[in-house]
Amino acid sequence: MSVIKTVNLVKIYSDGAVPVPAVRGVDLQVEPGEFVAIMGPSGSGKSTLVHMLGGLDTRTSGEIWLDEKRVDTLSESAWALLRRKKVGFVFQFFNLVANMTVADNVELPALLAGASPRDARERRQSLLGALNLTERADAAPGQLSGGEQQRVALARALANQPSVLLADEPTGNLDSRNTRDVLRLLSDVHKDGQTIVMVTHDARVAALADRLVSLFDGAIVDDGRIARRRTGTAGEVIDLR
Amino acid sequence: MRLHLLALLAKEPAHGYELKQALEQTFGSAYPSPNIGQIYVTLGRLEKDGLVRAVDVEQSNRPNKKVYYLTAKGRDVLTTWVDEPTEGPRVRDEFFMKLVLAPLTGIADRMALINRQRRHYLSLMSDLNDLLSRTAPADSVAVLLIEGAMLHLQADLDWLARCQEDLA
Amino acid sequence: MSTARAGSRWIRADLRARRGQALLTVLAVAGIVAALITAVTLLEDGTNPWRSLFAQTDGAHVWFYTKDSPQVALGGIDGVTQTAGPYRSAPVTVVQDGKKEPAALRAMPTTPPRVAHPVVAEGRWLDPAQSDGVVVERSFARALRLKLGDAFSIIALSGERHTLYVRGIADSAEQGFYPEWTPGLAWVLPATLDRIEPMLGRSEWVTGLRLADPDATQVVSQRVVVMLEDQLQRVYTWREVRAAMELDNRLLGTLLALFGVVGLVAAALALANAAGGRVLGQLRDLATLKSMGFTRGQLALLLLVEHGALGLLGVGVGTLAGWAVTVAVLGTTSVAPVPVLAIVGGTALTVLAAVGVPAWRGGRTPPIPGAPAAPPRGHLSRLARLGLLVRLPPALVLGTRDAFTRRLPAFLTAFGLAVPMMMITIGLGVWATLDNFLSHPEQVGQHASLYVRPGKLEAADAQRIAESDRAVQSVYAGTDVNALAPGAARSVRVRAIGSSADPYPFPVVEGRMYGQPGEAVAGQGLLNLLGARIGDRIRLTVGGSPLIVRIVGRTVEPDLDGEVLSVGLDSLAAKDSVPPEFYALALRQGADPGEVRDRLLATSGESLDVQRVVNPADRLSVIRVVIVALIAVLALIGLANLLTASALGLRDHAFDLAVLKAMGLTPRQVMATLVTGTGLLVVLGIVAGTAAGASVVTGLIDLQGYTSGVGAGIGRPPSVLTLIVAVLVAVGAALAVALIPARRAARAQVPVTSR
Incomplete structure (x- = not known):
């Protein structure tokens, strides 16, 4: 039983004079608890693919299955309702409602999904506590560092314990220290069994994944597991002379 | 390893086992632990070249141990090493040779080579991630070394992507 | 210079990027300006018809009446550019629907003159082929309910009756509107006039002078007085005509001023909102510009120029549109320049002021955009x-x-x-x-909708006829007299109506209704004029005899600027109140005053004078x-x-x-x-x-x-x-x-x- 399954998924942008194919025939299957990294050069269709998986973009043809239900035929509104419970989304930018406090941002999805205010507050407290952001609960997103913002964004995306967490370059504009914070959070979430599909070009982030899908020109050119060898030292990689 | 040992001796005279401990302490888990025999062999060569001087120290109920001192010549060599700029890593990449040559022979296809190599690099990266998570954040020498390795790997992966775009 | 060039490039790029928004700003301002101009001009035209009539008829500035055709060179007076006439004019009485109205019959040639020519609004001008044709001035025709082709019965001074036929209805700026200005005016061909009134001695001559400078009327009319001496009957100028034509537009003026000011404030608010919004949206750009070396002042100026230009463009477009609308409605000559200029200037200033504040705020943008404030x-x-x-x-x-x-x-x-x-x-x-x-x-104060004057009948008969009509609810006898107030250099109207015991139902809004002889109610205008308050006793003189009354209440008084004192008929001396001058008729609910009027006229054999009240x-x-x-x-x-x-x-x-x-x-x-x-x-x-x-x-x-x-x-x-x-x-x-x-x-x- 897979969380996500796509069959011959195609996306063609036809806004301009010439139709531009962005995704051409992707077959992808993601099992529960799996962490899939999607890599590829820019313009290879990675972002389009995850946006379609989350219903933020419509497919041109093909099928999308989420939790064994066909979802590509859903209306925009039905997708929205589905997202509340089953899909958490993290973008590179603008993950938080700018004029709401951190606490409000994290509570909002739970409230939307119909949780009682008390439940929403409790879940927010536990999530922010796990992120060591409890004391920033009343801050504006703009007052947080980039890494803190992205961690809050992850908390927001995970607030409803979604079936799958979709992330589009979540560390794209973070420096290495902030990236490290987000990495630690992602790896912890994954260890707790969260299914994750993530677009990234950051090898450190991709290396957290169990599986690497390489896109090239809108098609999957490689799909395989990332082996773990448990070597001892950095010396295996770098020769210190 | 010659110059590493010279540098340690410049701080204070030491015997072979102390040098091994000092190396391990400084680099921590990031660096492969040196073999004690190899250290003694290296010290012997340094002594022969006149860069270090060995003095026997008597020990009660134990064999004498040799304590090594840095000579003036040894200090000169060390100074020269520190002063001159260090060469960066050179591309002496075996994979690149495979990538260029293999398709000519028809043994392998470039895309497959690149993909396999990418996953290999990522698994190295994942090891480094594990290593990093096992290293105490206070051990800054080790952390820096690991992050250096990661950035080199990232560069290799980026280069791989360039190869894919232009060759495949 | 270099910053001007760089700035203009930025403005161009910015406007190009937000074409729709810029267009909307321009259109909003243009719409406001156009509507204001249209409203003001139409209103001005509605309340001050003289200006456009004067322009349309190429009117004369000074008019004078002489016994005989003036034999002096009036065109030679300094400042006089053209003369109209002299035309012969004879007084007649027009009989229409049993009413007799005074009129002046003016002789005018077949081809209307260049100066002070009546402008035909309906029908045609006089034609020698139809010698019984007459052209009637529009307000006169309206008062008499004359239509084209209607018979126009006149009685000459000799008592002889003539019937002419209305060939045209024309506008003129020569005199005020009928009935405010009497006699009414009608034009006939000189030959027709000679037939109706052959006696030259019973007519007078009318001459108009057009001046180069409208303000020179004083000098010119004095010259005329000197030159014509005892030949001259009377002189009046365009100022009197204009004053006569003007409606009491104080209410309108205040209303319009209020609306105009608030409209401008609202427009300024709209513009400030728009410009402020844009500046907020541009903060990043502004910060970049500052880091590139723009000073605070230059930046503020840049914004002022950009948004101000949009606003001023709107003002320009709006002015053109408003002008076009008024020209389309009223014709080119009748657009009043002063209020239009005031509007244009006012809006332009408002635009700049409204844009100035956000521009100044934009100039103070720090080069690095600050962190957003905490929500x-x-x-x-x-x-x-x-x-x-x-x-x-x-x-x-x-x-x-x-x-x-x-x-x-x-x-x-x-x-x-x-x-x-x-x-x-x-x-x-x-x-x-x-x-x-x-x-x-x-x-x-208009409880009664018809006023009946006995006319040829006895007052008692008139009252009987009025009371016997089925639609009449009650009849109040009344008399209007003029009274002199001590201290006031003018007379005021005293309206005596009904009896003190059964008073006419004035709408008393302060104090109470009068209940016995010697008590009165007054309009606000009278109270202001006499400096009196409710409860005061005032002393007036009516035809030599004193009238002392106590003002016990204030009524809503739409007539004569409220300068009216109302009393019961029994408060007045008998010599003034008997017989009553008129009867005010209050009709039953739903009765049509027009029908009642016709019926009364028919019953009395056209002898009664019945007038409807103008609301x-x-x-x-x-x-x-x-x-x-x-x-x-x-x-x-x-x-x-x-x-x-x-x-x-x-x-x-x-x-x-x-x-x-x-x-x-x-x-x-x-x-x-x-x-x-x-x-x-x-x-x-x-x-x-x-x-x-x-x-x-x-x-x-x-x-x-x-x-x-x-x-x-x-x-x-x-x-x-x-x-x-x-x-x-x-x-x-x-x-x-x-x-x-x-x-x-x-x-x-x-x-x-x-x-």
Whole structure:
């Protein structure tokens, strides 16, 4: 039983004079608890693919299955309702409602999904506590560092314990220290069994994944597991002379 | 390893086992632990070249141990090493040779080579991630070394992507 | 120089990037200016018809009457450019519907003269082929209800009757309107006049002078007086004609000034909102420009130039449009330059002032955009908890929160809608007041709708005939006399009507009705004139005999600027009150005064003189046009404010919407959130504006009534139903407008790039 399954998924942008194919025939299957990294050069269709998986973009043809239900035929509104419970989304930018406090941002999805205010507050407290952001609960997103913002964004995306967490370059504009914070959070979430599909070009982030899908020109050119060898030292990689 | 040992001796005279401990302490888990025999062999060569001087120290109920001192010549060599700029890593990449040559022979296809190599690099990266998570954040020498390795790997992966775009 | 070039390039790029918004700003300002100009010009034309008539007829500035044709070279007087006439003019009496009206029959040639030529409005000019043709001046024709082809029966001084036929109806700027200016005017061919009035001694000669400088009338008329000496009968100038034609437009003037000022304020608010919104949106650009080396002053100037240019362009376009409209309606000659220039200057200044503040604020942008301020704490938590406890839809909760997050813009939006809405409410109040004049004339002192004068009959017969008509409810005998007040260098009207025991039902708004002889009620104008208060005893002189009365109340008095004292007939000396001069007839509910009038005339064999009362609302009907025009302007201003607000809201939310969508807000909910956000402010502004308007409207109208002498007590607020409908229409329109951008935003793609 897979969380996500796509069959011959195609996306063609036809806004301009010439139709531009962005995704051409992707077959992808993601099992529960799996962490899939999607890599590829820019313009290879990675972002389009995850946006379609989350219903933020419509497919041109093909099928999308989420939790064994066909979802590509859903209306925009039905997708929205589905997202509340089953899909958490993290973008590179603008993950938080700018004029709401951190606490409000994290509570909002739970409230939307119909949780009682008390439940929403409790879940927010536990999530922010796990992120060591409890004391920033009343801050504006703009007052947080980039890494803190992205961690809050992850908390927001995970607030409803979604079936799958979709992330589009979540560390794209973070420096290495902030990236490290987000990495630690992602790896912890994954260890707790969260299914994750993530677009990234950051090898450190991709290396957290169990599986690497390489896109090239809108098609999957490689799909395989990332082996773990448990070597001892950095010396295996770098020769210190 | 010659110059590493010279540098340690410049701080204070030491015997072979102390040098091994000092190396391990400084680099921590990031660096492969040196073999004690190899250290003694290296010290012997340094002594022969006149860069270090060995003095026997008597020990009660134990064999004498040799304590090594840095000579003036040894200090000169060390100074020269520190002063001159260090060469960066050179591309002496075996994979690149495979990538260029293999398709000519028809043994392998470039895309497959690149993909396999990418996953290999990522698994190295994942090891480094594990290593990093096992290293105490206070051990800054080790952390820096690991992050250096990661950035080199990232560069290799980026280069791989360039190869894919232009060759495949 | 270099910064000017760089700045102009930036402005160009910025305007190109926001073409739609720039266009909207221009159009909003243009619309406001055009509407103001149109309203003012039409109003000016409506209340001061002299100017356009004078222009159309190439009128003469000075008119004088002589016994004989003047034999001196009047054209030689300094400053006189052309002369009209002399025309021969004979006094006649026109008999129409049993009424006799005084008229002057003017001889004029077949080809109208170049100066002071009547402009034919209907029918044709005189033609020698039809020697019994007459052209009647328009106000005279209207008063006599003459149509083309109607018979025009006249009695010459000799007593001889002639019948002419109306060939044309024409406008003239030569004299005021009938019946304010008598005698009425009609033109015939010289030969026709010779036939009707062969005696030269019974006629006079009329000459008009057109001057190079209209202000030179004083000098010129003195010269005429000197040159003609005892030949001269009388002289008058264009000033008297204009004064006679002018409506009492103080009410209109005040109303228009009020609307104009508030309209300008509202327009300024709209523009400031728009420019402020743009500057907010440009903060990043401005910071970049500053880091590139623009100084604070240069930046402020740049913004002032950019937004000011848009505003001034709007003023220009609006002026052209307004001018075009008025020319289309009234013709080129009749556009009054002074008010138009005032409007153009006023709006241009307002535009610059309105744009100046945001420009100055923009100039103070720090080179590095500061961190956004902390949002107000716990807003969602409190509201959401409350909202979600009662299971409110999340869109409503979010939208409500949005509406009040940025307090200043929220306030400006609500205020920007409240001001036009308040003015609209006031306009509706004026409308309601006029309606009230019409539907309840007794509340403005017009309980009686017909006045009967005995004419040829005995007073008692007249009263009997009036009382016997089935539609007449009651008959009040009355007499108007002029009385001299001590201290006042002029006479005032004393209206004696009904008896003190059975008084005419004046609308007494202060004090009480008179109840015995020696008591009186007065209009506000009279109280002001005499400096008297209710309860004062005043002494007047009526035809030599004293009249001492105590003023016991104040009435609403629409006649003679309120300078009327009303008493019972028995308060007047018998020599003044017997027989009564007229009978005021109050009709039964639903009776048509026109029918009753015809019936009375028929019963009396055309011997009675029966007049209908002119309702003040009829004279003020031009106000209604003004109200409609101003409501349109105000609606436009409100619309501009609203569009700015929703554009701002959208800009603030473009990125938040992506998050909300990713969280699972449906497009409909996104739309609802946006619409709720602006809609709440809209409702708030509109309701507040309506409430404010409704609370001040009666006071304002009463104040106006007080200053015009009619007196307070005439103001009526718009009916609750009208207000509810107005609010609903405004809110509905506003929501519809807010819906369009919200809809587009809801369908928009999720932005993935950095801003």
